[in-house]
Amino acid sequence: MGRRILIVGGVAGGASVAARARRLDEFAEIIMFEKGPHVSFSNCCLPNHLSGMIENSEKLVLMNPTQFKKQYNIEARVNSEVIKIHREEKTIEVKDLKTGEKYKETYDVLVLSPGASPIVPPIEGVDLPHVFTIRNVVDIDRLNRYIQSGKVKDIAVIGGGFIGVEVAENLKLSDAGFNVTLVEALDQIMSPFDYDMAQILHKEMMDHGVDLILGDGVAKVKEDHIELVSGKKVQAQAVVMAIGVRPETKLAEESGLAIGETGGILVDHNYQTSDRNIYAVGDAIEVYHKLTHSKTRLALAGPAQRQARAAADHMYRIPHRNTGVIGSSCVKIFDINAASTGLNEKTAKKAGIQYDFIYIIPGDKVGLMPGNSPLHLKLLFEVPTGKIIGAQAIGKGDAVKRIDVIATMIMMDGTLEDLKELELCYAPAFSTAKDPVNHAALVALNILNGVYKQVPVSKVRELVEKNAFIVDVRERAEYEAGHLRNAINIPLSELRERVDEIPKDIPVYLHCRSSQRSYNALMALQHMGFENIYNISGSYLGICCYEYFNDQVTDREKIVTEYNFN
């Protein structure tokens, strides 16, 4: 008889451990125990059922127990909760949730892949029947049936992380014409992005009719509305709670397994827990962050896959390299693609890493090509080493490609010099001869090398309000079509003859559409002896994107005469 491998949890991590173990050992006895009715479903596609993009929710289930048995000789027991681990005798206690019956199984190796569960805040009305969380196919089915019943017109989604945003988007894309409100307690959605980049996401949500409420939390859930902390009331006949997830550590804790500092199950290099006969993988564990050198939690499918494989490999003495995680993720929100990798400003600060960043908005492909659009790209690098530590990209074009390239750079300990020289594929339909990532490296090296100084878009409002000397170097027609309230227009093409209009004794701030021309103007002026001169990083496109959302939801005065987003 072969080795007995029992696995708690039959979705991403668990199923991957099982499949890999089978390939390494035809004779092991492998049993997965899954609390829910399905193993191996596509978590990440769950929200797409709400829009009808994936019409039949059964399609979300990728493999059933019969298929596991036939194809891989793996036993998958659904509706089976593992309620206790007897580590000394190497047995688990399982409860059949259909019959209530309890029984024991012995193991040689046990793998915990219980995942993480949605956090439900302890507020009034949270257990009303029209309040939903989303974790599996049953949940999404239940939510979808409820909202499609004809009783629901207004839906509130609480939480602006991946799940909340994807649920809100898919609800809005549904033919049912729901009014969708997304409520987020922080001042931005999608925490992998910094506040500046998040403004582009806010605009996209708003442009597609999602009512976005930031900086406010839910206080009470009522029959037909929710009440926010601010006192504001939001109509809602259905409420989706998506404020976050909590690692499922109960079984591990009760069994005396060590829990890490972040609240996830503690594992070593090989995903072994504090009991060497027990492995743990997936959303329930804590992992090592390659850049911060500290423990973190990460609910992402890619790392879970690798953990699962590494754990199975380790059972069979196949070593692996544990590179640590960097946190690469992406999301499609209506018409834009958004991706990020590594650290953002918040996480870099928190880790005490000295950094600087640049923000550029090059074209995604050659300007002449149909479908060309601006790509917003933010790159973070360590100071003074120039080591690349993070990036965020948003646009209608291939944001994910650029972030994947930078993620690769980060994994390979690349610097700005490496990124500058990177030889990537170019054809007009896909990129520009100087790819946006090369471009980003060049700008970042200019900053790192002190070639010139910059100010971020987040400082422009203050500059305008204190009436700083801002020069818009776009051509006249561009200026006329929309500009910063008190910027002076000296087109690059007139710069050399009108240079006397620019003072040398006070700070001067330059911008154009996307910082390309203002960079050229700035270099010329510096050569002419101007010393107190700054490029506005992101330029007019960046300023408009940064200002737009808050301009719409507050009654503050606009600093631009007309927006330009192209």
Add this chain to the structure above:
Amino acid sequence: MGRRILIVGGVAGGASVAARARRLDEFAEIIMFEKGPHVSFSNCCLPNHLSGMIENSEKLVLMNPTQFKKQYNIEARVNSEVIKIHREEKTIEVKDLKTGEKYKETYDVLVLSPGASPIVPPIEGVDLPHVFTIRNVVDIDRLNRYIQSGKVKDIAVIGGGFIGVEVAENLKLSDAGFNVTLVEALDQIMSPFDYDMAQILHKEMMDHGVDLILGDGVAKVKEDHIELVSGKKVQAQAVVMAIGVRPETKLAEESGLAIGETGGILVDHNYQTSDRNIYAVGDAIEVYHKLTHSKTRLALAGPAQRQARAAADHMYRIPHRNTGVIGSSCVKIFDINAASTGLNEKTAKKAGIQYDFIYIIPGDKVGLMPGNSPLHLKLLFEVPTGKIIGAQAIGKGDAVKRIDVIATMIMMDGTLEDLKELELCYAPAFSTAKDPVNHAALVALNILNGVYKQVPVSKVRELVEKNAFIVDVRERAEYEAGHLRNAINIPLSELRERVDEIPKDIPVYLHCRSSQRSYNALMALQHMGFENIYNISGSYLGICCYEYFNDQVTDREKIVTEYNFN
């Protein structure tokens, strides 16, 4: 007075040197001399004028001399041919092609960026008025006017490289309904791809109505047809010669500058020629290949950009890193995207590098998502080091992203282990939890580590013809819908009960749809004691793609009962 920088050639390389030099030095006198009527046009977009995608050919010109003067204070003299360099006195002789007048200009620094010119074979009829080459806006305009005049129905394009393929594609996409024949002397188009991958490109061309003639050259051009070496005649009222380009080295040679072993202008680390006051960049020079450690020529815009910047930087004592080139390129052909980087089998063999490769066909994104499609991915690695040396990807999905990631790996000297652990962005709309590049690394490591053996799709015909023992492990319905002529169907789900049907004493070859299930089957069988067992790399999808084109153009017997490409 500032430094005098003269530049021969005002397109990609030349214009980039000029713009960069201006940013580094406001007071330099910078003059570009361009033989043609335009500076700074988009070479790479020229073919798109033929389809009407870029309707107005004037849009191909990105900047005119007036703009260069006004915005950058750079003088651009068009219709100006530099005919001589007097190196001792540091002057050039310029011929004004409009007036015929000749004059001299002195330089402190001279930059050669003359590009490369289309090769025209010395055959009968090649100077007839309906024979065209394509190098600039004038050429493409002339061709387009000619074919749109109503006299042309059939067009022959000679040469299956980037330009030939893009011209053929755009001619076919034009509303005019041309019959387009593409003639290529080699047995495949698009030399960056290996013969196996090129079959997918051949299929795409054929599927879109391009008449593809391989392994045949043009012998004569006649008034209304061309005659091929084989004697075959092809109707053509217009002929486009795109068999390749030759670096423009005449001026350099006549000036006594050293020419390299590959026929390009010899340059050093800093793009200085054998005369230290003369730099050279772009398609006319020879460059160092990072992987083969030898000189090569590369007509690509990305490297030209970097060379231009490095040359200008060097004039101002800013050092740069010369990483060597790897040759990353991509192309859109009708509905598919194709990209390659580094070495392919041909170039690896030529360089004497010991290598192996894998060929996988994963989904571009999660199977449930609309628009999901197979991605053909070939990865080459050095043996025994596992260093990644090249890759090719083709599909309707994001082939370019995957090749850009692998190009980054190659630039960073990455190995299969690095690629395996790469943490990339994942969401169902963009990828799979195990990205195709991670997947490729896992398969390649299995081959490198001797976990199992594989045979390539190119060997399958031979296996079928000698009646080898081939097991198709797809499910019965899949087998019924199309299979290898003499393959036996033992579905993975029946494998363990029907294992006795598989002989242990002869080689056994396994395949499924994309090698995922056959890999699982193979591992199970190996554990059961089967030793002489092979996975067919690429499996049924790969076999169908490999066989399709030649099945159509020859009368050989098919080895598949029905093709499957999805």
